[in-house]
Amino acid sequence: MKAARLYAAGDLRIEDIDPPGAPQPGWVRLRVTAAGICGSDLHNFRTGQWISRSPSVAGHEFAGTVTALGDGVRDFALGDRVVADSRFWCGDCPACRSGRRNVCTKLGFVGEVCDGGFAEEVSLPARLLVRHDPKLDPAIAAMAEPLAVALHAVRRQRVPAGEPVLVAGCGPIGGFAALILSRLHDGPVLVADRNVERAELVAAVTGAAVVGLDGAAIRSALGDKVLRHALDATGNVGVLETLLDLLSGGGSLALVGISHGTIPLDPNLLVERETALIGCHAFAGELPEAVAMLPDLAPSLARLLDREIGIDDVPAAYARLLAGESHGLKTILRMPGGVA
Numbered sequence: 001m002k003a004a005r006l007y008a009a010g011d012l013r014i015e016d017i018d019p020p021g022a023p024q025p026g027w028v029r030l031r032v033t034a035a036g037i038c039g040s041d042l043h044n045f046r047t048g049q050w051i052s053r054s055p056s057v058a059g060h061e062f063a064g065t066v067t068a069l070g071d072g073v074r075d076f077a078l079g080d081r082v083v084a085d086s087r088f089w090c091g092d093c094p095a096c097r098s099g100r101r102n103v104c105t106k107l108g109f110v111g112e113v114c115d116g117g118f119a120e121e122v123s124l125p126a127r128l129l130v131r132h133d134p135k136l137d138p139a140i141a142a143m144a145e146p147l148a149v150a151l152h153a154v155r156r157q158r159v160p161a162g163e164p165v166l167v168a169g170c171g172p173i174g175g176f177a178a179l180i181l182s183r184l185h186d187g188p189v190l191v192a193d194r195n196v197e198r199a200e201l202v203a204a205v206t207g208a209a210v211v212g213l214d215g216a217a218i219r220s221a222l223g224d225k226v227l228r229h230a231l232d233a234t235g236n237v238g239v240l241e242t243l244l245d246l247l248s249g250g251g252s253l254a255l256v257g258i259s260h261g262t263i264p265l266d267p268n269l270l271v272e273r274e275t276a277l278i279g280c281h282a283f284a285g286e287l288p289e290a291v292a293m294l295p296d297l298a299p300s301l302a303r304l305l306d307r308e309i310g311i312d313d314v315p316a317a318y319a320r321l322l323a324g325e326s327h328g329l330k331t332i333l334r335m336p337g338g339v340a
Helices: 039-047 144-157 172-184 196-206 215-222 237-246 267-273 287-304 311-322
Strands: 002-008 011-016 027-036 061-069 081-084 121-125 129-131 165-168 189-192 229-232 252-255 276-279 305-309 330-334
Touching: 002 311, 011 311, 027 081, 039 311, 061 121, 061 144, 081 144, 129 287, 144 172, 144 229, 144 252, 144 287, 165 172, 165 237, 172 189, 172 196, 172 287, 189 196, 189 215, 196 287, 229 237, 237 252, 287 305, 305 311, 311 330
Parallel strands: 165 189, 165 229, 229 252, 252 276, 305 330
Antiparallel strands: 002 011, 027 061, 027 121, 027 330, 061 081, 081 129
16 A cells, blocks of 8 residues: 655655554554645654654544454444544553543654554554544545644633634644634634735635734724734744734733744743733544534635645645645645545
């Protein structure tokens, strides 16, 4: 079978490899139907930061069809359509026992600590699978994982009813956060991105207002309301500094982007303005809820797609996305037979 395997930073190869064998007890074998390229896939390719085994089949956002069951698997049947949980958690540490698997002390991710979904077939623990509506287009189903990340960030921040919120960064997580806010939050939603075309796409889909990251633009958009809450999906330390300066007192800044570098932060700024910094890592229990939201959100998610590609096109897609050459939010690998 064909697979996209990461060997080292900058070394991604499309190879013919053996398919998975019979699944071990508690595991399930899947035929992958669709998979999404994530910003963290690009980060790992560029930096090698999370390479823990080499080579490893990349990809942690994917959907598939169950083709074989390991001993002891009772919750799934052959032919079930499922999406994958990206988090490979231990289940034994204090965080896992308290239900906080996204901060597991031994946390790894599918596509890094085990083979992922950029292949025709894959095996995973059954505990990492969630059924989806079999009528759902696999390209939409493959967006469940990033949707869960966005939902977790929105839920962690808990912007009060009626309050404006600014989403900085209109990549997949920022765009999906704006989409969720447009459905679950009753206050104004603002979006900002240096890629104006992408920001305008998110605004068109979600009803958000596009603004620049400056006080005058935000005041013009909000009128007599003030901005107390922002969600950063850029990871850019310059953007983080700007957002902290723009926020009025009594609010919060949620951090969900992968950052590079540090910011000089005077803690008195947070104390005197009563501004909360909220870290948002992956998701906790939101994946089943995100899957349940997919049928209703499918038309909007389809508008946010960048393009569909085949597995041979993955290296070129990495290069294009790293160069910032995308018009939509999510590039999807459509696997052979992965039709709606």
